[in-house]
Amino acid sequence: MFAIGEASRQSGVGIETIRYYEREGIVPKAERTASGRRVYDRDSIGRLRFIRRCRDHGFSIADSRTLLALAKESDTACGTAKKVGTRHLNDVRRKIAELQQLEQALEELAANCANGRVYCPMLDVLTRD
Numbered sequence: 001m002f003a004i005g006e007a008s009r010q011s012g013v014g015i016e017t018i019r020y021y022e023r024e025g026i027v028p029k030a031e032r033t034a035s036g037r038r039v040y041d042r043d044s045i046g047r048l049r050f051i052r053r054c055r056d057h058g059f060s061i062a063d064s065r066t067l068l069a070l071a072k073e074s075d076t077a078c079g080t081a082k083k084v085g086t087r088h089l090n091d092v093r094r095k096i097a098e099l100q101q102l103e104q105a106l107e108e109l110a111a112n113c114a115n116g117r118v119y120c121p122m123l124d125v126l127t128r129d
Contacts (some may be wrong), residue, residue: 007040011048011054018048026065059088
């Protein structure tokens with residue numbers, strides 16, 4: 001059994017994040033020692049690591065919870081996990097497209113600016129009604 005600090009170190013998940021995950025039911029509440037300190041076993045640390053990896057890949061808390069539950073299944077888990085992953089991939093692609101449009105708009109606005117001019121086209125566009 002490991003104290004929360006050691007569970008944090010081994011899993012790569014911050015102490016406050018571990019507490020948050022417990023409050024939200026993403027991971028089960030930790031066992032407590034007689035003095036009330038949280039303690040974690042290897043399986044708990046493994047779950048924390050799994051959630052951290054999901055979050056590192058940009059999955060939402062809800063999707064991370066779903067994937068964690070699927071990791072315990074065997075027969076139908078892959079198909080469902082693929083659906084979750086594909087939906088997330090499509091969201092990422094949509095965000096990339098939006099960011100590319102934003103990049104182009106900012107490039108255009110910045111290109112219209114000239115140093116030392118009293119009138120600034122960028123500020124004009126941003127302050128229009």
